[in-house]
Amino acid sequence: VFPPELRFASVKLFYRIFHCFSSYCYFDITEIDGVNTNELYNAVQLYLSSSVSITGNRLSLTRAVNSSGFTFGLANNDSIVDTFNGVNVLWEHVVTQRQAQTFSWRPLPDEKRGFTLRIKKKDKSFILNSYLDYIMERASDIRRNNQDRLLYTNSRGGSLDSRGHPWESVPFKHPSTFDTLAMDPHKKKEIMEDLLDFANGQSFYHKTGRAWKRGYLLYGPPGTGKSSMIAAMANFLGYDIYDLELTEVHNNSELRKLLMKTSSKSIIVIEDIDCSINLTGRKNNNGSVSVSASRSYYDSEIRAGGGCGEEGGNNITLSGLLNFTDGLWSCCGSERIFVFTTNHIEKLDPALLRSGRMDMHIFMSYCSFPALKILLKNYLGCEACELEESILKQLEEVVDVARMTPADISEVLIKNRRKKEKAVEELFETLKLRAEMNEKSGVLRGKNVVEEEEEEEEQEKRALDSESPKQESEIEDNCKEEEEEKKIK
Numbered sequence: 001v002f003p004p005e006l007r008f009a010s011v012k013l014f015y016r017i018f019h020c021f022s023s024y025c026y027f028d029i030t031e032i033d034g035v036n037t038n039e040l041y042n043a044v045q046l047y048l049s050s051s052v053s054i055t056g057n058r059l060s061l062t063r064a065v066n067s068s069g070f071t072f073g074l075a076n077n078d079s080i081v082d083t084f085n086g087v088n089v090l091w092e093h094v095v096t097q098r099q100a101q102t103f104s105w106r107p108l109p110d111e112k113r114g115f116t117l118r119i120k121k122k123d124k125s126f127i128l129n130s131y132l133d134y135i136m137e138r139a140s141d142i143r144r145n146n147q148d149r150l151l152y153t154n155s156r157g158g159s160l161d162s163r164g165h166p167w168e169s170v171p172f173k174h175p176s177t178f179d180t181l182a183m184d185p186h187k188k189k190e191i192m193e194d195l196l197d198f199a200n201g202q203s204f205y206h207k208t209g210r211a212w213k214r215g216y217l218l219y220g221p222p223g224t225g226k227s228s229m230i231a232a233m234a235n236f237l238g239y240d241i242y243d244l245e246l247t248e249v250h251n252n253s254e255l256r257k258l259l260m261k262t263s264s265k266s267i268i269v270i271e272d273i274d275c276s277i278n279l280t281g282r283k284n285n286n287g288s289v290s291v292s293a294s295r296s297y298y299d300s301e302i303r304a305g306g307g308c309g310e311e312g313g314n315n316i317t318l319s320g321l322l323n324f325t326d327g328l329w330s331c332c333g334s335e336r337i338f339v340f341t342t343n344h345i346e347k348l349d350p351a352l353l354r355s356g357r358m359d360m361h362i363f364m365s366y367c368s369f370p371a372l373k374i375l376l377k378n379y380l381g382c383e384a385c386e387l388e389e390s391i392l393k394q395l396e397e398v399v400d401v402a403r404m405t406p407a408d409i410s411e412v413l414i415k416n417r418r419k420k421e422k423a424v425e426e427l428f429e430t431l432k433l434r435a436e437m438n439e440k441s442g443v444l445r446g447k448n449v450v451e452e453e454e455e456e457e458e459q460e461k462r463a464l465d466s467e468s469p470k471q472e473s474e475i476e477d478n479c480k481e482e483e484e485e486k487k488i489k
């Protein structure tokens with residue numbers, strides 16, 4: 001009976017009166033905002049998925065592409081109460097049929113979906129300030145946990161893929177974790193704590209004015225678990241990995257572009273850095289740092305591809321690499337970890353190793369006794385306490401002197417993994433043989449491995465401490481000299 005205009009006006013009036021007397025206010029969060037997808041809608045859906053999975057009776061269930069987890073959702077027109085800091089809010093999932101479209105540039109779904117958030121008027125400012133931010137954060141955590149890790153590598157010859165992206169990706173399914181990694185448990189704990197401190201340290205980095213990034217240098221002989229450590233780090237933090245092949249990068253600007261296209265919460269890896277870029281050019285023949293060391297010197301003298309005798313034909317300079325790790329561009333994006341690996345730390349330029357670039361130097365050593373116990377547990381399923389005391393003692397005696405890598409030891413264990421006793425016996429024989437060979441050839445010079453390793457680490461630290469300040473003063477002197485020369489000219 002009512003004409004549509006009158007009907008519309010009376011509904012509007014009714015709502016106004018209703019809202020005046022109601023103690024609630026409502027917010028509509030639609031799936032599509034105009035023509036764009038509403039980020040908040042997706043975030044709310046993910047956020048609610050954790051609470052509805054426990055309380056809901058009828059749920060929608062989805063699994064996104066590249067995701068290893070299921071997402072629970074509120075069924076159509078269902079509602080749920082959520083509590084945030086003692087405040088109750090009501091979420092309703094509203095689904096209505098969309099009117100048939102006459103014409104549209106972009107076809108929209110037949111259904112119009114959205115969430116309605118009902119909160120008490122008195123809680124409005126509190127909820128709007130912190131609850132929605134909290135939802136966005138939780139949603140991105142859930143998304144990251146559900147999503148498969150990705151392993152990116154830079155395209156050959158710097159070419160772009162069909163989407164104009166310089167990185168190609170594959171799902172990252174490396175099973176290495178800190179549990180499977182054989183290394184000294186104290187060292188392992190220290191690394192894990194450092195990683196957690198970094199991942200939870202947003203406010204600290206903000207407060208101290210530091211870019212939210214951290215550098216790790218993994219060094220040690222081949223087969224000691226450097227790559228496994230990177231995989232364990234990625235699995236531990238849930239980060240993607242960008243495996244940067246430096247020999248495929250032509251120049252510094254290409255390097256910078258690659259950096260700009262990496263995402264937050266990622267680990268950028270350069271493996272065997274000493275083979276990717278020639279870092280020895282800065283040193284004199286006797287190993288001391290050249291007096292003429294300066295950025296311009298790096299630029300002109302140090303070229304990539306010379307480290308392992310291969311000519312890569314690319315023009316990345318050390319200066320470019322230093323800028324990559326801690327220049328202004330390294331701060332585009334946040335929460336990034338740089339990991340460099342090398343078998344020859346002595347070949348690396350001290351400038352690359354200083355704190356701020358490589359904050360933590362991790363020495364991946366030959367297999368020690370605590371690491372051996374982890375391998376025995378992982379490969380044979382036997383705890384150290386299950387083995388006879390005498391066998392353990394024998395193993396402990398030879399393992400340090402044998403200087404075998406965890407990779408070598410795991411090969412011996414894999415062969416006999418079904419027969420525990422035979423595996424332990426063969427392992428002992430192999431370790432003994434190696435230890436004898438080492439002693440005969442005088443590799444150890446009367447010291448045990450741990451002492452040698454500690455000494456190596458100590459030497460490296462001393463070299464760094466003495467070189468860093470010297471270098472900076474040298475660089476300053478050089479700059480001054482250059483300026484004076486320019487003035488005279």
Ligand SMILES: Nc1ncnc2c1ncn2[C@@H]1O[C@H](COP(=O)(O)OP(=O)(O)OP(=O)(O)O)[C@@H](O)[C@H]1O
Nearest residue numbers: 180181182183221222223224225226227228406407
């Ligand atoms: N510390 C370790 N803990 C457990 N497994 C290890 C460890 N080190 C090596 N391995 C085993 O040996 C194999 C090779 O190790 P990995 O590639 O991580 O060594 P790497 O130090 O990176 O060697 P390279 O320097 O040659 O790249 C791995 O697949 C893993 O199974």
